[in-house]
Amino acid sequence: MALPDHPEPGPYASYPSLVDRTVFVTGGATGIGASFVAHFAQQGARVAFCDIDTSSGEALADALGEAHAKPLFLSCDITDIGALKGAIADARSAFGPIAVLVNNAANDRRHSIAEVTPESFDAGIAVNLRHQFFAAQAVADDMKARGGGSIINLGSISWMLKQGGMPVYLTAKAAIAGLTHALARDLGPFGIRVNTLVPGWVMTEKQRRLWLDEAGLKALQAGQCLDGEVMPEDLARMALFLAADDSRMVTAQDFIVDGGWA
Template identity: 80%
Template sequence: MTSPANAADRQSAGTYACYPSLAGRTVLITGGATGIGASFVEHFAAQGARVAFFDIDAAAGEALADQLGDSGHAPLFLTCDLADIDALRKAIADVRSALGPISVLVNNAANDKRHLIAEVTPESFDAGIAVNLRHQFFAAQAVVDDMKQLGGGSIINLGSISWMLKNGNMPVYVTSKAAIAGLTRGLARDLGPFGIRVNTLLPGWVMTEKQRRLWLDEAGKRALKAGQCLDGELLPEDLARMALFLAADDSRMITAQDFIVDGGWA
């Protein structure tokens, strides 16, 4: 993750886009304590949005909130297990009470834990769907009335190119991520009359600390080199900058679409 000061400095210096329509809007990000989610939190805060984020990792979430608070962009962090829908609904209500109606929802939380077909049980299948897909629907359901009240809003569902590449050794994860395309399109049709836009943001292999630590080996580096059209590492901030555009009024007539940020791999 880039430092908050650097993100704010680059935006104010004009290196990357600023979106005046995001200033003062309430933005909710799930899974925001680390990795791609933390970059979302940082970048939306630097735009002047009122940012709230959820994560099950309380220590990392509190550390990020403190770090950004020191730079003048203090987000609201709430610990939440998104697989617990009652807890998710309560946390969203708490954000609404603290920051006002939610204008932007970034459904980011997921867990790409590797697993083999033979290892999957009905219980582990349900758990995988809960952490990678189910909460996206219920979070969207919980903010719809806010967005109707505001006259519109933006929901950004995080997918993955993993199912497009036919990645193995994580069948439940890949199933969940493929299903998000259908979720986005169904929500976009039903919510469009209210000015609510719904899009999918599909990352490639993003070089977060977790990915480097667990899975990036020499074979992985060769695969990146061969797969991507652009020669370079895909970073969390590359996803964050696309999310800013999809949340801002600049994308006001864009909905039901997939936006792939992967260096040209899929």
């Protein structure tokens, strides 16, 4: 398979502190997550990632392994917290203590207020919010033992824009700002930094296929200050900075990558 969002050589930063650092990415088989996996591998990190999309995850690991240390793919449903903790334990066994956690996994399925049930509400929170807390809990002792680490929670500008048509998703994504602040305060004394990476409308294959119609394109052009499309690699490059020692005094912050929309 083609590598996702492969950066052009030359103008982008390299981070020596990421070499051999153990990174765990949730939802890393496709889209933005696959770009995180690829970019960390290209920096020389030891990358483990999980996803329910086994075929895409295995293909990505194989493709990246042709030029870099092969990432470890772990098939896992992140809404099953026991399975998620097991995947993190497997990554630790393979590569050593987790130094960087990228809480990427999410599902922005559209839904109306009327159709939400208690069960679907809980499912939306589970896939978009709950796992971020428990993944952070599972890596905290690793980071404490090594004297620090970086947790990167993925948010969204959707709730900032008051976007309609997916109220449970917006609720979960808004809550991630509070989660980041809480974790940053409690883990800060151990040198663990926690930040929120907030994407705008990122042009993944899924977004183009499902939602980028003429009206969406007009909204994108009207909303962004910058011309062009926000791409997965734009998020990945910010994540590299937040994971590296270059951002050693940065925590409890939101980093919005949206072309100036929010």
